[in-house]
Every structure is written in structure tokens, then in C-alpha cells.
Amino acid sequence: MTARIIDGKAFAEDLRGRIAGHVNRLKTDHQLTPGLAVVIVGHDPASQVYVTNKARQTAEVGMHSEKYELPETTSEAELLGLITRLNADPKIHGILVQLPLPAQIDPTRVILAIAPEKDVDCFTPGSVGRLAIGLPGPVSCTPLGCLMLLRNEFESMAGLDAVVIGRSNLVGKPMAQLLLRENCTVTMAHSRTRDLAEVVRRADIVVAAVGRAKMIAGEWIKPGATVIDVGINRIDAPEKGPGKTRLVGDVDFEGAKAVAGAITPVPGGVGPMTIACLLANTVTTASLINGLTPPRDLTA
Numbered sequence: 405m406t407a408r409i410i411d412g413k414a415f416a417e418d419l420r421g422r423i424a425g426h427v428n429r430l431k432t433d434h435q436l437t438p439g440l441a442v443v444i445v446g447h448d449p450a451s452q453v454y455v456t457n458k459a460r461q462t463a464e465v466g467m468h469s470e471k472y473e474l475p476e477t478t479s480e481a482e483l484l485g486l487i488t489r490l491n492a493d494p495k496i497h498g499i500l501v502q503l504p505l506p507a508q509i510d511p512t513r514v515i516l517a518i519a520p521e522k523d524v525d526c527f528t529p530g531s532v533g534r535l536a537i538g539l540p541g542p543v544s545c546t547p548l549g550c551l552m553l554l555r556n557e558f559e560s561m562a563g564l565d566a567v568v569i570g571r572s573n574l575v576g577k578p579m580a581q582l583l584l585r586e587n588c589t590v591t592m593a594h595s596r597t598r599d600l601a602e603v604v605r606r607a608d609i610v611v612a613a614v615g616r617a618k619m620i621a622g623e624w625i626k627p628g629a630t631v632i633d634v635g636i637n638r639i640d641a642p643e644k645g646p647g648k649t650r651l652v653g654d655v656d657f658e659g660a661k662a663v664a665g666a667i668t669p670v671p672g673g674v675g676p677m678t679i680a681c682l683l684a685n686t687v688t689t690a691s692l693i694n695g696l697t698p699p700r701d702l703t704a
């Protein structure tokens with residue numbers, strides 16, 4: 405069997421088209437232009453690419469876009485000051501602080517400072533709680549992207565065995581919540597899980613979010629399973645020339661492709677969905693802040 409490749413890039417492009425339609429309707433019917441502020445501290449090259457893409461795509465779907473690039477030496481108090489101003493700015497409906505932050509800044513303090521109604525990452529305790537009990541609101545961007553790709557694969561996920569590998573607040577925990585909502589039987593695996601291969605072998609759906617290149621072997625995958633690879637790991641690629649690198653996921657793509665039913669590639673799978681879902685979340689928060697019902701087809 406050769407797995408079908410799930411084209412996250414094309415799906416994200418289509419989603420951005422639908423988001424642009426909603427933005428246009430908010431502008432014409434409600435005189436509302438959703439606004440997103442993205443904030444980066446320091447010069448991590450990968451983070452810079454993500455933040456630039458976020459700001460550009462925000463503008464491309466017709467939203468108001470602000471980008472704040474703060475120096476590596478920014479103090480926590482300075483960053484909190486910016487967040488306080490953005491919290492009070494009526495043009496801004498979503499605030500995204502790119503992670504990771506430099507060591508002198510406590511990410512928890514920063515997350516707690518974001519006004520919950522502008523929390524487009526779904527990081528604040530209120531948003532996490534709303535997600536857990538199924539209230540409307542933003543949904544963690546990467547898990548929402550994974551869910552949209554999965555929903556496109558299955559008429560129903562009810563009763564399927566799903567394993568989420570990785571228990572981060574960013575991906576693993578919210579992903580498990582979303583799969584539970586789909587009535588999957590969810591197993592959360594992590595670094596202390598015993599016999600991970602055996603746990604993965606039982607799963608109809610595998611979501612890999614461990615952050616270790618090619619850790620999930622092809623032989624672990626159940627024949628016909630759907631594999632969602634969240635990992636983005638840069639490894640040496642001497643075959644491309646001296647000093648060259650390439651991106652790989654947490655799954656051994658070639659090995660898994662030979663047994664899975666469907667699989668996301670890296671790059672071009674989950675990554676582009678993360679940014680598209682951030683834009684969808686901004687439409688959601690802008691709608692809720694203005695007492696409007698958020699569009700259902702953009703959220704979970």
C-alpha cells in the first residue's frame with residue numbers, strides 16, 4: 405500500500421479563501437475589520453519566517469495586520485507593556501506572541517497578560533477551559549489544523565482508536581480534547597510511555613507531536629492508518645551539498661508511507677494549516693468581541 409498524501413498546503417489555501425469571504429462579509433455587513441497583532445522577541449530564524457508569513461497572510465485575507473519585532477534584550481516588563489496596549493486597542497481582536505521567548509521572559513506571565521477575548525492561540529486558562537467543555541471560541545491553531553485535515557479524511561471518527569504522541573500545551577493536550585469531541589478513543593503517549601511501538605500499532609489515527617526527527621518508525625504504523633505529522637525538525641542533508649539542511653517530521657515518512665492509508669508530508673502538511681487556523685481564530689474572536697456568532701465552518 406502507498407499512502408495518499410494529505411496536501412495541507414492546498415487545504416490551507418482553500419481555507420484562506422473562505423476566511424477572506426467571511427472577512428469581506430464582516431466588513432460590508434457589520435463595518436468590522438478583524439485585526440491581528442503578531443509579536444516576536446529576538447531573531448530566531450524559523451520564528452521570523454513564521455511571524456512574517458502570519459502578518460502577510462493576515463493582510464492577504466483582508467484583515468488589519470500589525471507586526472511587532474522586539475529586540476532579543478527586551479525585558480518582560482516591556483513586552484507586558486506592549487500587550488497591555490494591544491489589549492486596549494479596539495482595532496486589534498487577536499494577539500499572538502510567538503514562542504519560544506528569550507530566557508529572561510516568563511512565557512506563562514506573558515500568556516496570562518493577554519486579554520482572554522483576544523487569545524487567538526487558545527493559550528489562556530479561560531480559552532483552554534472553553535475548549536475542554538465545548539464552548540465557542542478560538543481553538544489551538546495546530547490542533548485545529550490537524551482536526552480539519554482529519555475531518556476531510558473521515559465521514560465520522562466515532563469509535564476510532566487515536567494516539568497523540570506528545571503532551572505539550574501547544575499541541576498534544578488540545579489535540580486529545582478535539583479527538584475526544586469526535587468520539588475517538590484517545591490514548592496520550594509521551595516520553596514515559598512504555599512500549600510506544602505497541603501503542604502506535606493499535607491506532608487508526610496517529611498524531612505525532614514529539615519534536616524528534618523520524619522517531620515514529622514505519623513498522624509501528626497499522627496498515628491503512630491515517631498519520632498526521634506535526635513535527636518540524638531541521639536535519640543535515642549532505643545529499644543536497646555541504647552544510648545543507650532539510651525539514652523532516654517526527655514520523656519516518658518513507659517507511660510510514662508504505663503502510664499508512666493517508667499521511668501528511670513535512671513540509672506542506674500541518675505547518676501551513678497552523679497559520680490558516682490562526683486567521684480563522686481571529687475571525688472568531690473579532691466576531692465574539694462584537695457580539696456576532698462566529699462562522700461555524702472555520703472552527704471546530
Ligand SMILES: Nc1nc2c(c(=O)[nH]1)N[C@@H](CN(C=O)c1ccc(C(=O)N[C@@H](CCC(=O)O)C(=O)O)cc1)CN2
Nearest residue numbers: 454501502503504525545671672673674675676678679
Ligand atoms: N504563539 C505561537 N508560537 C508557536 C506556535 C503557535 O501556534 N503559536 N507554533 C509553532 C510554530 N508555528 C507557528 O507559529 C509554525 C510552524 C510551522 C509552520 C509552517 O508553515 N511550516 C512549513 C515549513 C516552513 C519552513 O520552511 O520552515 C511547513 O510545514 O510546510 C507555520 C507555523 C511554534 N511557536
Ligand SMILES: [Mg+2]
Nearest residue numbers: 570571572594
Ligand atoms: Mg512531550
